[in-house]
Amino acid sequence: MPDKWVYVTRRIPKPGLTKLSELFNIDSYESDEAIPHDVLVNSMKEKRYDALLCMLTDKIDKEVLDAAGPQLKIVATMSVGYEHIDLQECAKRNILVANTPGVSTDSVAELTVSLLLMTARRVPEGVNAVKKGEWGQWKPMWLCGTELTGKVLGIYGLGRIGFNVGRRLKPFGFSKIYYTDVQEVSYAKDIDAEFINFEGLIQKCDFICVCCNLTPQTRHMFNTDVFKKMKRNAILINTGRGGVIDHEALTEALKNGDITAAGLDVTEPEPLPKTHPLVSLPNCVILPHMGSNTWDSRNAMAEIAARNCVAAITNVTPEGIVSV
Ligand SMILES: O=CC(=O)O
Numbered sequence: 001m002p003d004k005w006v007y008v009t010r011r012i013p014k015p016g017l018t019k020l021s022e023l024f025n026i027d028s029y030e031s032d033e034a035i036p037h038d039v040l041v042n043s044m045k046e047k048r049y050d051a052l053l054c055m056l057t058d059k060i061d062k063e064v065l066d067a068a069g070p071q072l073k074i075v076a077t078m079s080v081g082y083e084h085i086d087l088q089e090c091a092k093r094n095i096l097v098a099n100t101p102g103v104s105t106d107s108v109a110e111l112t113v114s115l116l117l118m119t120a121r122r123v124p125e126g127v128n129a130v131k132k133g134e135w136g137q138w139k140p141m142w143l144c145g146t147e148l149t150g151k152v153l154g155i156y157g158l159g160r161i162g163f164n165v166g167r168r169l170k171p172f173g174f175s176k177i178y179y180t181d182v183q184e185v186s187y188a189k190d191i192d193a194e195f196i197n198f199e200g201l202i203q204k205c206d207f208i209c210v211c212c213n214l215t216p217q218t219r220h221m222f223n224t225d226v227f228k229k230m231k232r233n234a235i236l237i238n239t240g241r242g243g244v245i246d247h248e249a250l251t252e253a254l255k256n257g258d259i260t261a262a263g264l265d266v267t268e269p270e271p272l273p274k275t276h277p278l279v280s281l282p283n284c285v286i287l288p289h290m291g292s293n294t295w296d297s298r299n300a301m302a303e304i305a306a307r308n309c310v311a312a313i314t315n316v317t318p319e320g321i322v323s324v
Pocket residue numbers: 056078079080081082104291292
């Protein structure tokens with residue numbers, strides 16, 4: 001029987017459990033729903049866990065880390081995002097933090113393209129019209145949307161996902177692709193994307209895909225001032241993190257026609273209550289944070305998070321190490 005213990009905060013796909021069981025005894029929160037914070041804190045006190053495998057919904061703060069105790073070696077999140085983990089507190093305690101980069105790039109990029117097309121061509125409105133029996137005689141100006149051909153695409157955050165969104169969208173025939181990031185990146189030339197500052201991005205682009213992390217620098221970058229400067233025909237897509245957009249400002253911008261439409265797979269808060277004003281706007285397409293919801297990605301994410309736990313205990317550097 002192994003003498004190491006891991007706590008897993010949710011039911012996870014089998015490849016993750018198989019990998020963990022090579023080295024660990026496993027305790028887990030046997031649910032598909034998020035573990036309440038107090039339950040997580042109490043669970044961490046129950047045993048001296050060597051590794052914690054968590055989800056993006058679990059706030060891993062001082063309280064959880066204090067409850068876990070000094071033997072905890074790693075917090076491995078089954079996500080790319082890690083804004084739910086207090087990196088400073090982990091660093092103080094020499095606890096490694098690791099995420100699962102790479103394996104959800106394709107799934108999120110595919111969903112970003114789907115969401116952009118759905119929003120530009122008003123697909124959800126069409127589907128709803130058919131379901132509600134509103135499909136009458138053909139009308140020349142009914143449910144007219146926007147083509148991609150000849151338009152200007154902007155990508156905010158040209159990391160793995162942003163780049164792969166650009167790669168997939170390029171064949172649609174945009175006249176220009178711009179990107180904004182903290183610095184220029186050499187691989188941008190592979191998709192003929194030109195670096196531009198944020199002001200330029202928001203003023204020149206017809207479509208903007210937000211593909212960045214949430215950091216203090218990106219928080220509410222899209223706010224009232226920005227929406228006023230964007231093109232009135234602009235369509236904003238967000239598959240990064242909800243907090244990059246000020247949702248009150250977005251609601252006003254969509255109502256006033258400052259921009260044409262938005263497609264969001266991530267919102268602030270999550271879940272977005274169905275009473276939120278954005279939900280009832282026809283020019284806002286909202287998905288329930290499902291960018292990486294493919295079995296390909298989820299199995300791989302579980303396996304990598306598990307491999308990261310094993311690595312930390314066997315003194316190998318985890319694949320997705322996150323530094324402060
Ligand atoms: O949003 C999903 C992730 O961070 O993996």
